[in-house]
Amino acid sequence: MRVCVIGTGYVGLVTGVCLAQIGHQVVCIDNNEEKIKLMRSGQSPIYEPGLSELMVANMQSGRLEFSADLSEGVRQGEILFIAVGTPALPTGESDTRYVEAVARGIGLHLDDAHYRVVVNKSTVPIGSGDWVRMLILEGVKTAQGEGVTSIPNFDVVSNPEFLREGSAVYDTFNPDRIVLGGNSAEAIELMQRLYEPLIRRQFSENPDLPAVPVVVTDLSSAEMIKYAANAFLAAKISFINEVANICDRVGADVTQVAKGIGLDSRIGGKFLQAGIGWGGSCFPKDVLALIHTAKDYGYTTEILNAAVSVNNRQRLIVVEKLQQELKILKGKVIGLLGLTFKPDTDDMRDAPALNIIEQLNRLGAKVKAYDPIVSTSGMSHGLTGVQMETSPEMLADSCDALVLVTEWREFLDLDYARLAQRMNHPVIIDGRNFLDPQTLTAQGLRYLGIGRS
């Protein structure tokens, strides 16, 4: 099938590359010409395990192209994915201006040469399916003038994305489910054909598993599924963080508690790692957007509000622990191990590290950081108030404490005894409960976790 993916960020690029890999003819569109140039030269603008290799292979096979020209993609595509960003506005509601621009643009270039399905893959507020349809029709009117002669044949489908940054390619080939929302049987049928190889697990690590469940529903329910999924996961993390804070006070170990409750099949063990809370480009903005939508309908979200406030406090829990340990932070040197909001990504959007850096600066501490991606790629993402180091050893030099912020795998194998020798005070706060307390203590560090007293 001929597919056009508009927006080549974490979602759009991964979607485009993986659809090409399963046999479709894909053109990826972005209005950022620099990005298009970079991708045409065979370089991925984002870090995602396995993505670059797959991208280059599919370019070479001729199934994957990049362009800044929306009109070409719209004319040729049978399925047009909207995968642009929907960041949060200061009010918490979703900023849908990029979706709006793309929908109008699609309308401007639609012709009646063939039927098309326009797919909302961006996470968009409930009701956006109908809104996108209206904007496309407005675009058609703009292109044809007031006396519109023919309305192109198209339908809008909601197909929310559940990939996780850091394992986005794996998740695309091994989805837990595919959600399709819409009221046109023809459009849903086309989408099922598009995903057939994934549904039948032809690209899966476990091809013998039963077919991937496909949830076919209406537009609003599909849009709501995305928000509800992220809100549930965010609340689950905030829940275990609250339990961790109680553990800290009563002397229990939250990792044991999480294991004990996670083995209950009604609860499940995933997303029960206590730490410095959730961040990134999705959970914070999606939870706020859902709270905002509820408010629009006169409903106050008690659980979601609590999940956000627990998370805001949790981000700074390591600073509290540093104060308990070092007392005065003014003039102290604090080294952060990791900066990105999770490992295996270069994404710094709404990363807890940013709040930690800001608060430590406010308290007069000097902040240094080492991150396997941020340090080596030289990307600084407008980071201020932090001195980047190029190795864990240089980070440890003259530090009064280390704080593990991101659970990068390589941090498991560091020579902590050597790091301890280079520090002023050999203290480590494990903000992700990632390291083994006994091993670190044996290597000469005073270890403090979250809820692991």
Ligand SMILES: NC(=O)c1ccc[n+]([C@@H]2O[C@H](COP(=O)([O-])OP(=O)(O)OC[C@H]3O[C@@H](n4cnc5c(N)ncnc54)[C@H](O)[C@@H]3O)[C@@H](O)[C@H]2O)c1
């Ligand atoms: N990042 C994730 O892990 C993730 C997971 C699931 C869902 N989502 C949702 O998917 C959507 C995209 O997220 P992302 O992280 O990929 O965003 P991103 O910011 O990484 O990428 C968005 C891309 O869209 C491009 N763009 C903006 N306006 C455009 C236009 N008019 N024409 C063409 N291109 C345009 C930008 O240049 C950018 O390359 C968001 O709604 C997000 O909430 C993201």
